[in-house]
Amino acid sequence: MRFSMRSFLKNVLAMAIGIGITLLALEGVLRTTHLLDAHTGYSEPHPLYGWKLAAGRDYWAELEGGHAEGVINSYGWRDREWQKEKGDGVYRVAIVGDSFVEALQVEEEETFTRMAEQLLNDEGQKVELMNFGRSGATTTEEFLFIREEVMDFKPDLVVVVFFPYNDIRDMDPDLTHDNIRPFATFDANGNLSIDTSFTETRSYALKSAINPMKQSSAFVSLMATQYNQLKGAFSKKAKSGDVSSQEELLVKKGFLSLATDSPVPDFERAYALNKRMLLEIKMLVEKGGAKFMLMNLPFATLKPEIEEDYKRVDDTFDRTYFDKDLGKFAQEEGIDFLPLEDSFRDFWQANDLDILPGHFNPTGHQLAGKLLAEAIKSVKVRSTVEDR
Incomplete structure (x- = not known):
């Protein structure tokens, strides 16, 4: 009996050593080859934002055919290192938004923030653009970014980049696929409250417990990513109901219903909350002595055939709805x-180039950078005239 137990323990130990060696070898392979897009984690849970990029961490990403790698700066944003104080005569612009601004599909120097900055400085202007982008950020989270961090850098202009797809959906806890985030509410008197009760959930506690392991292990990070993708896929399937296509889901039950004559009430409410939060951002920015700009991103309707797919679901669909509606809102609110x-x-029709495969590719960033540079220059010139 004693002999059998000793043999058993030896076998268990040998097996444990074998598994350990295998896992170490697998970890080495994942780190060096990035097989299956594996990488160590470079984000961390945040008790106010839900999560944030981890200051000083290396990052590596291959998304939508693009590649990016570098180091998160010491303030926790995907940009070069910053100085709190502006240089003499520098016009500082903070760009705040989601994954389009974070732009992990391209290298940092290819982002539209860097493109716009380069164009302006090539003209002899002293302009600094700061990238406050974080994937999945909503207008609520962007308000918090600006309140907690952006205004400390004393920007002259704050640009909020709006993407209707998730900016509208994720404002509402009943619509979003991810509830580990803050939600904004207003009471009967119009007073803003930020609900951060996600910090009390089991999901947030689990995320906080696993995160150090994700930062230490590409294997653990890969497993967590795969789990979250599966979880998100099941969540989307559950909310899709009886629709037969992505186009039908977005137009009949999603945010694109707002661009038709039959808007879904839940999305109308979430969109109205976005506008209310944009006004809160405007007041916050102007109180800090800066100008405020709203930039609306295009959705994937550049090609006529894609637009026709939506029109087949509802012939009242208007691809320019958000540009027109947000333009009217912006004009009314100054x-x-x-x-x-x-x-x-x-641009697409003139050049027949794919610039929006999902997020911007390098050509898309160049175009967005050019348009942003012109808009910044206009605000800067007007501000100079007003100051005289």
């Missing part, structure tokens, strides 16, 4: 506005 839908479509 907000500078940069629409991109028509400019991107005109």
